[in-house]
Amino acid sequence: MIIEARKISRSYGRTPALRDASLSVTAGEILAVMGPSGSGKSTLLHCLAGIFTPDSGEVWFDGRRLDTMGDDPRTRLRRTAFGFVFQFGQLVPELTVTDNVALPLLLGRTKRKDAYKQAAGWLERLGLAEVGGRRTGELSGGQAQRVAIARALVTGPRVLFADEPTGSLDSLTGEQVMELLVGLAREEGTTVIVVTHDARVAACADREVMVCDGRLTDPYGVPDSHVTY
Numbered sequence: 001m002i003i004e005a006r007k008i009s010r011s012y013g014r015t016p017a018l019r020d021a022s023l024s025v026t027a028g029e030i031l032a033v034m035g036p037s038g039s040g041k042s043t044l045l046h047c048l049a050g051i052f053t054p055d056s057g058e059v060w061f062d063g064r065r066l067d068t069m070g071d072d073p074r075t076r077l078r079r080t081a082f083g084f085v086f087q088f089g090q091l092v093p094e095l096t097v098t099d100n101v102a103l104p105l106l107l108g109r110t111k112r113k114d115a116y117k118q119a120a121g122w123l124e125r126l127g128l129a130e131v132g133g134r135r136t137g138e139l140s141g142g143q144a145q146r147v148a149i150a151r152a153l154v155t156g157p158r159v160l161f162a163d164e165p166t167g168s169l170d171s172l173t174g175e176q177v178m179e180l181l182v183g184l185a186r187e188e189g190t191t192v193i194v195v196t197h198d199a200r201v202a203a204c205a206d207r208e209v210m211v212c213d214g215r216l217t218d219p220y221g222v223p224d225s226h227v228t229y
């Protein structure tokens with residue numbers, strides 16, 4: 001098990017967003033988290049990624065408890081072991097494609113030359129070599145999401161968290177971006193947890209779980225807080 005949530009709950013003020021959610025994700029698995037808007041998908045993802053701390057319950061990553069970890073080790077772990085792709089807004093529009101992809105390595109301790117070499121390798125792999133010098137603000141939606149994927153994978157994360165990665169794209173481009181993400185993740189052995197409300201995107205995953213009103217359910221079953229999905 002690489003990621004595990006044990007009966008986690010989280011509220012915003014009086015609004016419960018997540019209730020007793022239990023989930024186990026095996027290494028290399030590609031998991032889709034589905035459910036209606038406002039059901040708690042993002043909150044679950046943020047808790048699993050150590051961005052939010054749940055109010056109760058436990059979150060484990062690779063045998064280490066994440067929710068009680070101090071801020072510094074948790075931030076370091078997020079930078080080294082996790083990658084993130086969001087719907088939009090995660091690229092720096094004033095920087096070039098290459099700079100954006102090299103950025104996570106430069107923020108770590110990778111030497112400049114190595115960072116740019118690795119960034120170039122990923123751009124090549126994603127068919128983006130020819131746009132490396134462009135500013136990301138000038139790219140199409142599909143291109144921008146491919147750059148975001150390259151940037152999320154450049155550090156070699158164990159787990160990639162994606163929140164509606166195809167949400168701003170038309171359905172054809174969305175499917176292509178998702179297929180690309182899944183293909184790369186499989187090649188790298190990366191675990192992927194993807195939040196989506198698009199059934200076609202979810203169909204690329206190994207497994208689907210559903211969040212309804214803050215509870216995890218089987219996509220075809222009923223909510224049960226005693227079950228670990």
Ligand code: ADP
Nearest residue numbers: 012015016017036037038039040041042043044
């Ligand atoms: P989803 O990702 O499924 O759309 P969210 O996890 O974003 O769901 O939200 C779950 C619930 O928590 C919703 O009722 C939402 O309005 C509420 N919520 C989410 N973020 C906040 C916040 N920062 N402040 C207050 N309520 C929030």
Ligand code: ADP
Nearest residue numbers: 012015037038039041042043087163164167195
């Ligand atoms: P999603 O695409 O995941 O459904 P939302 O539009 O629900 O995203 O939320 C976008 C951001 O706004 C998130 O960071 C979330 O925490 C925050 N948010 C969502 N609902 C509320 C709310 N009721 N009050 C304050 N912030 C919210």
